[in-house]
Amino acid sequence: MIExxxxxLDVGAARLAVASPIERLHKHLDLVYPHHKPITQPLFAxxxxxxxxxxxxxxxxxxxxxxxxxxxxxxxYPYDCALPLFEWGSNYLLSQRLNAYLLLHAGVVARNDRxxxxxxxPGAGKTTLSCALHLAGWxxxxxxxxxxxxxxxxxxxxxxxxxxxxxxxxxxGGRPGAVLGPVFPKTRKGDVAHFVPDRESFLxxxxxxxxxxxxxxxxxxxxxxxxxxxxxxxxAMRIGxxxxxxxALGPLGLEAVVALARRTVAYELVYGxxxxxxxxxxxxxxxxx
Amino acid sequence: xxxxxxxxxxxxxRGLQExxxxxxxxxxxxxxxxxxxxxxxxxxxxxxxxATMTDVVRRHLLxxxxxxxxxxQSVRAELFHLAPLVTRDFPVIVLKGGAYLLQRRRVATGxxxxxxxxxxxxxxxxxxxxxLRAGGWQAEKLTPYDERYYRDWSHETPPMRxxxxxxxxxxxxxxxxxxxSLAFDPARLFERSEPIPGTPFRALCxxxxxxxxxxxxxxxxxxxxxxxxxxxxxxLLRTFADHPDFWRDLVARAHELGLQRPLWYGLYFAQxxxxxxxxxxxxxxxxxxxxLSRMAMDAFVxxxxxxxxxxxxxxxxxxFARLLMRTRYxxxxxxxxxxxxxxxxxxxxxLRARLAQKKEAPDDGAP
Numbered sequence: 309m310i311e312x313x314x315x316x317l318d319v320g321a322a323r324l325a326v327a328s329p330i331e332r333l334h335k336h337l338d339l340v341y342p343h344h345k346p347i348t349q350p351l352f353a354x355x356x357x358x359x360x361x362x363x364x365x366x367x368x369x370x371x372x373x374x375x376x377x378x379x380x381x382x383x384x385y386p387y388d389c390a391l392p393l394f395e396w397g398s399n400y401l402l403s404q405r406l407n408a409y410l411l412l413h414a415g416v417v418a419r420n421d422r423x424x425x426x427x428x429x430p431g432a433g434k435t436t437l438s439c440a441l442h443l444a445g446w447x448x449x450x451x452x453x454x455x456x457x458x459x460x461x462x463x464x465x466x467x468x469x470x471x472x473x474x475x476x477x478x479x480x481g482g483r484p485g486a487v488l489g490p491v492f493p494k495t496r497k498g499d500v501a502h503f504v505p506d507r508e509s510f511l512x513x514x515x516x517x518x519x520x521x522x523x524x525x526x527x528x529x530x531x532x533x534x535x536x537x538x539x540x541x542x543x544a545m546r547i548g549x550x551x552x553x554x555x556a557l558g559p560l561g562l563e564a565v566v567a568l569a570r571r572t573v574a575y576e577l578v579y580g581x582x583x584x585x586x587x588x589x590x591x592x593x594x595x596x597x
Numbered sequence: 598x599x600x601x602x603x604x605x606x607x608x609x610x611r612g613l614q615e616x617x618x619x620x621x622x623x624x625x626x627x628x629x630x631x632x633x634x635x636x637x638x639x640x641x642x643x644x645x646x647x648a649t650m651t652d653v654v655r656r657h658l659l660x661x662x663x664x665x666x667x668x669x670q671s672v673r674a675e676l677f678h679l680a681p682l683v684t685r686d687f688p689v690i691v692l693k694g695g696a697y698l699l700q701r702r703r704v705a706t707g708x709x710x711x712x713x714x715x716x717x718x719x720x721x722x723x724x725x726x727x728x729l730r731a732g733g734w735q736a737e738k739l740t741p742y743d744e745r746y747y748r749d750w751s752h753e754t755p756p757m758r759x760x761x762x763x764x765x766x767x768x769x770x771x772x773x774x775x776x777x778s779l780a781f782d783p784a785r786l787f788e789r790s791e792p793i794p795g796t797p798f799r800a801l802c803x804x805x806x807x808x809x810x811x812x813x814x815x816x817x818x819x820x821x822x823x824x825x826x827x828x829x830x831x832x833l834l835r836t837f838a839d840h841p842d843f844w845r846d847l848v849a850r851a852h853e854l855g856l857q858r859p860l861w862y863g864l865y866f867a868q869x870x871x872x873x874x875x876x877x878x879x880x881x882x883x884x885x886x887x888x889l890s891r892m893a894m895d896a897f898v899x900x901x902x903x904x905x906x907x908x909x910x911x912x913x914x915x916x917f918a919r920l921l922m923r924t925r926y927x928x929x930x931x932x933x934x935x936x937x938x939x940x941x942x943x944x945x946x947x948l949r950a951r952l953a954q955k956k957e958a959p960d961d962g963a964p
Contacts, residue, residue: 311908327908350622351622352621352653352654353625354653354657356629356907358908358909360910375909375910377629377630377904377907378629378630378633378906378907378908378909378910378911379633380910404664405657405660406656406660407660407661407663407664408655408656408660409656555667556663556664556667557667558666558667558670560663
């Protein structure tokens with residue numbers, strides 16, 4: 309077998325390595341990781357994967373498989389969808405391996421080094437909101453992972469392309485300054501296109517941020533924005549619920565979410581209009597201690 | 598296969614026992630093959646506080662150790678929920694990982710446990726199943742064929758689970774399939790079982806624990822990536838090694854239950870791979886497999902059990918070895934006149950399911 313070279317991607321809190329003979333995947337990676345310079349020396353990677361094409365003669369269309377450590381942890385994707393498979397799969401692997409940190413299921417953006425955390429279940433609109441805030445001038449840390457160093461309580465960026473789904477593609481793509489990768493139609497999650505965070509956020513990917521504000525967002529079509537404070541104890545529990553590994557960390561996880569709730573103020577925000585939500589958040593952020 | 602792969606395996610086996618002094622790149626390869634074989638938390642156990650390493654390596658080891666202790670905690674919690682179901686009318690033995698945990702055996706540290714295995718006397722199997730059901734555990738829905746397979750030919754009932762719990766409970770009435778060539782009367786296991794202090798459960802006696810680990814490793818299922826079970830055998834043997842008469846009793850017990858062969862393999866590979874201090878007299882007291890079986894096992898067991906080169910899909914030779922070992926398992930488990938119709942039927946069912954699934958989900962197979 310021919311040895312494929314690995315392409316290293318340093319996204320901040322983690323380093324990824326990906327190898328593939330699929331040229332289109334590399335073109336797509338160039339598009340959604342435009343600021344990354346090639347890393348030539350061999351370095352430790354937190355997740356190292358290969359995306360290998362399946363048989364050309366499969367009657368129902370060629371597929372692509374993600375291999376990690378000699379195993380196939382996931383079902384194959386259609387051949388054209390190598391990028392979504394890499395993004396989704398490597399995120400999943402990281403979520404299993406980064407238990408040295410508290411991992412929140414949250415979007416994270418910051419002004420200077422003061423961070424806003426947006427914890428939410430899938431479908432609540434955290435990716436869309438994180439991208440919109442980024443386009444409104446906030447630093448992008450992540451749309452998916454709130455990586456928290458439990459010793460200092462600081463947030464580590466994980467600057468990766470943000471997968472926008474279905475209507476969000478046009479909503480965010482239509483905003484000035486938005487850079488999106490190719491659209492992958494009809495994946496299991498519907499149409500997907502990756503939003504590319506800007507160069508400043510990429511360059512700041514090793515710069516930690518201090519959490520000051522937590523907003524639990526919930527998109528509701530047509531709703532007028534409604535914002536309510538969340539008491540600290542409740543916020544701690546809701547942060548825990550929106551975490552990948554709160555349970556697995558046991559007492560450490562409990563301490564970490566309590567510490568996070570103590571040093572931040574928390575609100576719940578139901579919104580129907582993105583710009584109105586951003587305006588609300590700016591006010592909350594300004595008022596946050 | 599990359600040229601330094603065999604030395605990666607040697608390094609992994611060494612790293613389970615002593616702290617390693619290697620660079621980050623080497624650590625990454627090691628972590629990858631350790632993960633593939635479920636040994637990463639054991640690697641953490643032996644290295645985390647002892648070896649010098651970079652922060653990123655430490656974080657990965659810490660991550661594995663945390664998940665293993667979380668899983669261990671889940672097993673303890675499940676056993677806590679199960680304890681009220683154990684009454685004085687018949688004994689309930691906790692097998693394998695669950696027992697190691699409750700008995701605070703060293704071998705439990707860094708070991709990933711995925712389910713709770715209980716052994717009850719066959720005539721009380723229904724009663725125990727009823728109790729579990731009344732307590733809220735539910736069996737997954739099986740086809741009548743699978744149901745019959747479990748009841749008539751297997752040594753366990755279909756797995757049961759409490760809704761919302763992550764662990765399955767497997768109820769056994771024997772350690773070997775009733776159709777297999779190694780079948781023996783499980784009543785003898787109960788005779789020598791021991792209470793687990795502070796719990797209503799019992800555990801197998803040390804010799805039977807070792808024998809069960811060997812049986813499970815070499816005669817119960819495929820051998821793919823099972824090096825961790827040899828690590829368990831080694832750990833158990835080391836735990837008991839200093840007890841007077843342990844080795845003599847072990848051999849005697851293997852003869853009594855007809856388990857010389859699995860024990861021979863267990864001792865052989867634990868010694869070969871992990872330097873397990875087996876007294877020479879012990880293995881000599883067991884009848885060795887034929888030269889041919891030994892050659893075949895020497896060639897294929899490592900290929901099947903060790904993780905292959907993490908940078909590529911398993912090569913043909915490894916896949917062949919694993920297939921061969923799977924065939925061996927099926928032959929050990931059932932006579933051919935039962936096995937062939939069984940496998941044919943399973944293949945047909947799988948094919949049918951695949952065709953049906955294709956019609957339902959024309960999209961992609963995204964997870």
